[in-house]
Amino acid sequence: MAWRRGRSAQAYSRPDRHGRHGREGRSPVVRPPLPPLDTRVERFDLAVGSVAEFLRSAWPELREVSFEMADMPPATDADGIPRWVVSRERKRIILYRIPIERLGHLHRNDDLHRRMMIESCVFRAAAEYLERDPWDLGPERFRFL
Template sequence: MVSEPLPAVPARRRGRRRDRRGRGLRGPLVPPTLPAWRTRAERFDEMVVRVAEHLEHRFARELHEVEFAVEEVPPSEPSPWERDAVALGRYFPADGAAGLRGRIVVYRRPIVARCETPGELAEMVREVVVEQVAGMLGRDPRDVDPE
């Protein structure tokens, strides 16, 4: 028994499914020019960049070789001094033999989990970055950022 091919659906019918009620084609709810377009992770990255840029203006010579990075969570194998607490950030010194620059890493998820409002989140990000820069420079965090 030979089956007959199915008839092709006319192009106008295919198009009508997408605009079934005459409201236009589906598109983004928020245009890319508005702040709501960015994801939470992108907004978090921007907070870290703002704090890092502020500190780089104050300590340009000391921080010009330091990279700032954001990771979701700290590695599963903590350092010996971090066994009792979850790391919120970490400084990795430069390794000239391997060609690696100094790096300050901020861990997004542990910080976000501790904050309830966007204001608290911005404050916590600032505190973590300032603490890591202060540890790297061997200074008190209040000397690095008096605010």
């Protein structure tokens, strides 16, 4: 025996604002994912962190050193506004984001050159901590074969 519907087989269309149960549409529980934030602070943090990890892996003396970031130095010194401060007693290197980003002279203002400037400051700060030349810290990085 064939099953039959009591209604005619016409398609029933609901207004667009109603869901399948006849109620008004509700907002989704989870919103669509937002694009990742890409701020200057996060780019600076990423650049410093990647160079710090490279230096720690290459130089055992830096494994216990804390690479920290701050926005501005508390005061200027005789040489002007410091870009970083090295404390061997506390095993800390503090890099100041705003002076590094704003007072650096770039010949090309793009993401690559900004990142290279940040990385060079991390290398110079680590070299000051180790009392070495910055070029001695990663010679294989600067060799072009």
